[in-house]
Amino acid sequence: MTIQQITASVRQQVDQALQRHLSEAGAEQRLADAMRYGVLLGGKRVRPYLTMTIADICGANVSLALNAACAVECIHAYSLIHDDLPAMDDDNLRRGQPTCHRAFDEATAILAGDALQSLAFSLLSTPVADSVPSQRQLQMVSVLAQASGGMGMCGGQSLDLAATEKQLTEAQLERVHRHKTGALITASADLGVLCGIQQAQQYRSLFRDFAENLGLAFQIQDDIIDVTSSTEVLGKPQGSDQQAQKSTYVQLLGLDGARQKLLSLHQQALQSLADIPYNTESLENFSTVLLTRDH
Numbered sequence: 001m002t003i004q005q006i007t008a009s010v011r012q013q014v015d016q017a018l019q020r021h022l023s024e025a026g027a028e029q030r031l032a033d034a035m036r037y038g039v040l041l042g043g044k045r046v047r048p049y050l051t052m053t054i055a056d057i058c059g060a061n062v063s064l065a066l067n068a069a070c071a072v073e074c075i076h077a078y079s080l081i082h083d084d085l086p087a088m089d090d091d092n093l094r095r096g097q098p099t100c101h102r103a104f105d106e107a108t109a110i111l112a113g114d115a116l117q118s119l120a121f122s123l124l125s126t127p128v129a130d131s132v133p134s135q136r137q138l139q140m141v142s143v144l145a146q147a148s149g150g151m152g153m154c155g156g157q158s159l160d161l162a163a164t165e166k167q168l169t170e171a172q173l174e175r176v177h178r179h180k181t182g183a184l185i186t187a188s189a190d191l192g193v194l195c196g197i198q199q200a201q202q203y204r205s206l207f208r209d210f211a212e213n214l215g216l217a218f219q220i221q222d223d224i225i226d227v228t229s230s231t232e233v234l235g236k237p238q239g240s241d242q243q244a245q246k247s248t249y250v251q252l253l254g255l256d257g258a259r260q261k262l263l264s265l266h267q268q269a270l271q272s273l274a275d276i277p278y279n280t281e282s283l284e285n286f287s288t289v290l291l292t293r294d295h
Helices: 008-025 029-040 046-057 062-083 106-125 134-148 153-162 170-180 182-194 198-228 249-274 281-290
Strands: none
Touching: 008 029, 008 046, 008 062, 008 106, 029 062, 029 106, 046 062, 046 182, 046 198, 046 281, 062 106, 062 134, 062 153, 062 182, 106 134, 134 153, 134 182, 153 170, 153 182, 170 182, 170 198, 170 249, 182 198, 198 249, 198 281, 249 281
């Protein structure tokens, strides 16, 4: 089974909801087209899958979980649009298609990313049901804000840019990726728990531990496939990290060393799930497929 097959149902639900939210947002046509292009142009929907699956395990309100999943994907899409810009990673391809600034222009791409970020917080703060305390939604806004900002994803991107053409230690590289990639993956899981019933909140730290280890392992697998897959399979230039002179786990530990590190993190992630007294088989299967993918 592929990761696309596992996430297919969530992807359909999230994409339909995003289409609706984008239509209701009322943005100027070119900006709306760029937002739609950035957030709906394929993608595995790893983060929304985590949010909705964990929310389901924790007995969540479905509408709240779907809004949270859409919010996470809006943040992820905005980050990719901005990461691809010439001032950042300067990429021309994303998911086998021209990047947003190539399909439109730089100014429109920047605005599309900004607007998707705003939409994310609008979705999280919208009242959904009387059964969901407003204090819980405020917690969710805080979780996503922290994961997205200077102490999370943006901070990680800043560390990554500063590290270009430099040799990082393993600890420094881990710090980059726990922020740049891992923070939003951890937040995706955390949001899923926060959508859930009160009794599920006691397992929040275990779900976070699972996602933190999964997030770093996910990045290591990205580093591995950057050197083992083709441009056609990846949907972006093969070896782009090496060409950009970025430190990677493969460059630092070697291919075998990176694979061993990934395996260790995966085992730690699975142990966290084993300590949760709910049926987490769907997350176990998901993590295995995610960490053995070729793109």
